[in-house]
Amino acid sequence: AQTVTQSQPEMSVQEAETVTLSCTYDTSESNYYLFWYKQPPSRQMILVIRQEAYKQQNATENRFSVNFQKAAKSFSLKISDSQLGDTAMYFCAFMTTSGSRLTFGEGTQLTVNP
Amino acid sequence: ETGVTQTPRHLVMGMTNKKSLKCEQHLGHNAMYWYKQSAKKPLELMFVYNFKEQTENNSVPSRFSPECPNSSHLFLHLHTLQPEDSALYLCASSLRPDSNYGYTFGSGTRLTVV
Numbered sequence: 001a002q003t004v005t006q007s008q009p010e011m012s013v014q015e016a017e018t019v020t021l022s023c024t025y026d027t028s029e030s031n032y033y034l035f036w037y038k039q040p041p042s043r044q045m046i047l048v049i050r051q052e053a054y055k056q057q058n059a060t061e062n063r064f065s066v067n068f069q070k071a072a073k074s075f076s077l078k079i080s081d082s083q084l085g086d087t088a089m090y091f092c093a094f095m096t097t098s099g100s101r102l103t104f105g106e107g108t109q110l111t112v113n114p
Numbered sequence: 115e116t117g118v119t120q121t122p123r124h125l126v127m128g129m130t131n132k133k134s135l136k137c138e139q140h141l142g143h144n145a146m147y148w149y150k151q152s153a154k155k156p157l158e159l160m161f162v163y164n165f166k167e168q169t170e171n172n173s174v175p176s177r178f179s180p181e182c183p184n185s186s187h188l189f190l191h192l193h194t195l196q197p198e199d200s201a202l203y204l205c206a207s208s209l210r211p212d213s214n215y216g217y218t219f220g221s222g223t224r225l226t227v228v
Contacts, residue, residue: 004156009154033214033216035216037216037219042221043202043221043222043224044219044220044221044222045204045206045217045219046219047216047218050215050216052214091157093216095214095216097214098212101147101159101162101170101211102159102216102217103156104156104157105156106154106155106156107156
């Protein structure tokens with residue numbers, strides 16, 4: 001079974017600064033997909049970024065980028081130029097290519113301070 | 115507009131009540147999911163439906179009864195719940211159960227059992 005671990009329950013950052021959220025996972029699969037979801041106070045889970053494990057290149061979406069270290073089974077999310085609207089719970093999630101369901105970590109509550 | 119709509123947004127019910135949660139999507143997705151989100155815990159997958167057929171039940175107590183009349187609608191019928199069932203219940207959908215582009219989520223129903 002796959003597990004996803006987010007070791008930082010809470011983090012805070014000043015507006016305009018950069019913050020990195022950590023995620024590690026455990027799997028015996030060689031190919032899989034990783035995701036970061038954002039859940040603001042409105043509660044809707046929003047997909048932030050997606051990474052395919054067989055791709056060496058780290059995924060990037062505007063101010064959001066990942067540092068994917070396959071050997072270390074690490075998948076961290078970097079948010080650059082943090083904005084107040086980035087305040088949310090962030091979840092790391094995993095899915096195998098054989099179609100296993102999305103497995104989530106416990107989440108990291110990020111607060112961006114003005 | 116999220117694409118996945120859940121009603122009601124909030125629900126308070128007594129342990130002897132019967133209520134239902136509703137989820138609706140018009141994204142053309144064929145797979146739908148119920149997740150339970152409790153504080154400081156990873157999201158727990160409850161049920162999976164594919165083309166209206168239940169394909170997964172993760173040992174959910176029988177006091178939770180799902181119904182999927184068509185690919186666009188998903189219900190969760192609740193009866194004789196316990197206080198520990200209080201949580202945020204999230205509905206999600208995807209094109210297929212093995213879709214590796216992630217899921218689209220609704221904003222959830224905040225359930226309080228008194």
